[in-house]
Amino acid sequence: MIRSYYIDYPQEHIEGQAHRYRCVFCKLETTAINGHLDGHAATCTYRKQMEKEGFECLQSDAVTPMKEADDYD
Ligand SMILES: [Zn+2]
Numbered sequence: 001m002i003r004s005y006y007i008d009y010p011q012e013h014i015e016g017q018a019h020r021y022r023c024v025f026c027k028l029e030t031t032a033i034n035g036h037l038d039g040h041a042a043t044c045t046y047r048k049q050m051e052k053e054g055f056e057c058l059q060s061d062a063v064t065p066m067k068e069a070d071d072y073d
Contacts, residue, residue: 005035006055009046 011030014020021030026044033039037055040047 006033006037006046006050007035009033009040 010024011021012024014022014029022028023030023033023040023044023046025046026041028039028041028044037047037050
């Protein structure tokens with residue numbers, strides 16, 4: 001099971017930093033995580049939970065759909 005973006009992790013507001021949020025588990029900023037599972041720390045509870053459920057650390061640009069016409073020029 002592969003998803004391109006992981007944005008359903010619990011977030012918390014960074015105190016004193018307007019409009020900035022971070023993962024409640026690994027404390028990395030949402031802008032650093034950028035929707036990628038491997039944007040979380042390796043020790044992040046959310047990341048470990050997702051990996052346990054079978055999700056993979058794949059960035060969206062690593063997912064290349066199969067092309068039938070490989071002679072496309
Ligand atoms: Zn995290």
